[in-house]
Amino acid sequence: MLKVCGITKIYPNLTVFRNINFSTERGNFGVFLGPSGCGKSTLFRVIAGIEGRDSGHIEWKGVKVSDLKDEAAIMLQKDLLLPWSTLLDNVLIPAKVLGKDLQRERNKAIGLLSRFGLSGFEDYFPYQVSGGMRQRAALVRTLLFDREILLLDEPLSALDALTRRLLQKEILRIQLEFEKTVLMITHDIKEALLLADRIFLLSHLPTGIIKEIDMRDMPKPRQSLGPKLAAMEEEIFSILRGELVDA
Amino acid sequence: MHRKAPFLLITSILVIWELLVRLLDVPKFILPPPSIVLQTTLLQAPLLAGHALVTALEIGLGLCLSLAISLPLSIVMFKHPSIDAALTPFLVASQAIPVFAVAPLLVVWFGYGLLSKIVMATIVIFFPLTVSTYSGFKQVDPDLEIVFDLLDAPFRKKMRLLYWPAALPSFFSGLKVAVAVATIGAVLGEWVGAQRGLGYLMIQMNARLRTDMLFAALVWLSLMGMGLWLLVSRLEKRFLFWLNTKE
Numbered sequence: 001m002l003k004v005c006g007i008t009k010i011y012p013n014l015t016v017f018r019n020i021n022f023s024t025e026r027g028n029f030g031v032f033l034g035p036s037g038c039g040k041s042t043l044f045r046v047i048a049g050i051e052g053r054d055s056g057h058i059e060w061k062g063v064k065v066s067d068l069k070d071e072a073a074i075m076l077q078k079d080l081l082l083p084w085s086t087l088l089d090n091v092l093i094p095a096k097v098l099g100k101d102l103q104r105e106r107n108k109a110i111g112l113l114s115r116f117g118l119s120g121f122e123d124y125f126p127y128q129v130s131g132g133m134r135q136r137a138a139l140v141r142t143l144l145f146d147r148e149i150l151l152l153d154e155p156l157s158a159l160d161a162l163t164r165r166l167l168q169k170e171i172l173r174i175q176l177e178f179e180k181t182v183l184m185i186t187h188d189i190k191e192a193l194l195l196a197d198r199i200f201l202l203s204h205l206p207t208g209i210i211k212e213i214d215m216r217d218m219p220k221p222r223q224s225l226g227p228k229l230a231a232m233e234e235e236i237f238s239i240l241r242g243e244l245v246d247a
Numbered sequence: 248m249h250r251k252a253p254f255l256l257i258t259s260i261l262v263i264w265e266l267l268v269r270l271l272d273v274p275k276f277i278l279p280p281p282s283i284v285l286q287t288t289l290l291q292a293p294l295l296a297g298h299a300l301v302t303a304l305e306i307g308l309g310l311c312l313s314l315a316i317s318l319p320l321s322i323v324m325f326k327h328p329s330i331d332a333a334l335t336p337f338l339v340a341s342q343a344i345p346v347f348a349v350a351p352l353l354v355v356w357f358g359y360g361l362l363s364k365i366v367m368a369t370i371v372i373f374f375p376l377t378v379s380t381y382s383g384f385k386q387v388d389p390d391l392e393i394v395f396d397l398l399d400a401p402f403r404k405k406m407r408l409l410y411w412p413a414a415l416p417s418f419f420s421g422l423k424v425a426v427a428v429a430t431i432g433a434v435l436g437e438w439v440g441a442q443r444g445l446g447y448l449m450i451q452m453n454a455r456l457r458t459d460m461l462f463a464a465l466v467w468l469s470l471m472g473m474g475l476w477l478l479v480s481r482l483e484k485r486f487l488f489w490l491n492t493k494e
Contacts, residue, residue, distance in 0.1 A: 048397065050393055073397065076390065076393070082412065096404070097398040097400040098398060145397070
């Protein structure tokens with residue numbers, strides 16, 4: 001169980017969010033859905049320990065932790081690949097930094113790259129491959145962090161619709177095959193409905209969770225929006241529309 | 248067309264120069280025509296090469312010494328902002344002191360041999376090198392640091408994998424300025440007091456009104472400067488292959 005309790009972040013002139021509470025089971029997929037510019041990214045950065053917070057605490061597996069720095073890997077809309085390193089070297093950054101056995105990690109990385117459709121591209125540089133391939137590499141790198149929690153901040157927003165659908169499947173694979181606990185930010189309602197075990201709807205600044213939708217009873221993978229999901233899409237949109245008008 | 252432009256320009260300047268000198272009957276010791284300069288440059292090549300070698304050695308060793316000072320210095324300044332704050336005023340002030348004024352002192356301290364010229368060249372070079380490398384470190388995309396921060400990467404590893412490669416473009420532009428001004432430092436040192444070197448040769452020939460030799464020395468000096476520049480440009484292309492290929 002991942003529990004986030006009463007997290008607050010205040011900048012000098014701006015309350016980004018106050019008293020955020022949510023929890024999700026281990027191995028589940030939580031999706032945060034909200035209008036852009038609503039402080040979702042800051043929420044992730046605070047949880048990940050990249051930025052400080054003003055109050056609140058986090059529990060992971062029943063133990064209080066200061067942040068998820070040692071538990072989580074993060075992936076952003078930007079691929080965050082080093083432009084001067086090959087895809088393989090990029091994927092191996094965690095191994096290099098943590099001083100792991102490089103030969104073993106190398107084999108592991110090559111295996112994972114090929115499982116995510118990058119076989120033969122190990123020695124390509126980021127500028128030589130497409131945006132979708134770069135995000136696949138970034139995804140493989142988050143796996144090689146060897147962390148149980150993945151924080152995905154709009155990982156697919158910069159991709160075209162087709163690539164996006166393919167990568168949604170890959171992200172789902174990561175949750176199910178690799179047994180990761182995933183938290184993802186998106187502003188695509190359909191994406192949320194296809195992937196999520198729980199959806200948290202967020203308000204405009206100061207950000208708060210206005211509604212939580214439990215989707216655990218719907219089996220995955222969900223191929224497309226059936227009548228039930230389509231109705232939910234409308235419902236979610238009408239809730240979020242209120243936030244957009246405020247914005 | 249762009250490749251031919253410099254040759255066209257230099258040829259037309261030389262032709263005009265030659266014509267003017269001959270038409271106006273300017274004495275050779277005031278301004279020798281390019282044809283005579285070229286003649287001297289080639290005929291006196293053995294003599295010139297001997298002196299050029301000394302100057303080249305001074306520049307080369309000056310560059311090595313500057314690198315040995317600038318790189319550690321910029322890394323220390325980047326790692327410790329307090330050291331940066333303490334040193335910056337002195338670094339800037341050091342550049343306000345004209346090297347011409349210090350040159351005689353350096354000869355007194357370090358003698359008529361190579362060392363005083365190497366120190367002279369170093370004084371001229373280390374500043375652009377330090378500043379450019381340091382600002383290269385500071386321009387690193389903070390998002391890229393997230394990957395390393397999540398891994399709690401020690402500074403040493405961040406430097407090797409992230410900061411140093413990211414600073415390379417800036418480092419190389421500093422190095423280009425450095426090699427362009429390095430000649431000034433070495434020649435200036437030779438003017439003040441030396442037994443060999445192109446600068447020394449120029450002073451000697453100036454005293455004997457051998458203006459053609461003076462120009463020949465300048466030609467060799469320029470060729471050396473251009474050679475160094477080309478070498479650095481080569482290295483730059485080789486190491487920054489990932490830079491000019493952005494989408």
